[in-house]
Amino acid sequence: MIEFRTNRPNALLQAFRDAIKAGRITTWKEVAGGEFGHLAAQWKDQGSLAVLVEPRVSLDFYFVAGKGDKDPREVYAYLHSKMLDTFISHFPNMFTVSSVTPSPVEGEGEVN
Structure with missing residues (x-):
C-alpha cells in the first residue's frame, strides 16, 4: 500500500486524473474499476493499483x-x-507525507 497524507484526497485524485487526461502524465492510465496501470510495455497486465480515498486523511x-x-x-x-x-x-504541494509498505497489507494482492 502507498499512502499520500493530505486533507484534500479527492482533490489530489482529481488532479492525478486530470493530468492523465491532459497528457501531462503519460505513464499511467485509469483502467476498469478505478484502478491505475502503468503503461510501460514490459509491465502491461502485470498488476495495477486500486485507489481508496480516506476523507480528510489520505x-x-x-x-x-x-x-x-x-x-x-x-x-x-x-x-x-x-x-x-x-x-x-x-x-509536491498537495500532500505532506507519503509512506509505502514493503509488502501488501491485508486485502491486497499476494507477493512472495
Missing part, C-alpha cells in the same frame, strides 16, 4: 496482482516506486 493505493508472468514482488515494488515518483514530480 489518498491510498492498493496492489492488485495481474495476469502477467513477472514476479509479483517485483511488480509491487515497481508500481509503488513509479507512483511515488509521479506524485512527487507532479503534485
Whole structure:
C-alpha cells in the first residue's frame, strides 16, 4: 500500500486524473474499476493499483496482482516506486507525507 497524507484526497485524485487526461502524465492510465496501470510495455497486465480515498486523511493505493508472468514482488515494488515518483514530480504541494509498505497489507494482492 502507498499512502499520500493530505486533507484534500479527492482533490489530489482529481488532479492525478486530470493530468492523465491532459497528457501531462503519460505513464499511467485509469483502467476498469478505478484502478491505475502503468503503461510501460514490459509491465502491461502485470498488476495495477486500486485507489481508496480516506476523507480528510489520505489518498491510498492498493496492489492488485495481474495476469502477467513477472514476479509479483517485483511488480509491487515497481508500481509503488513509479507512483511515488509521479506524485512527487507532479503534485509536491498537495500532500505532506507519503509512506509505502514493503509488502501488501491485508486485502491486497499476494507477493512472495
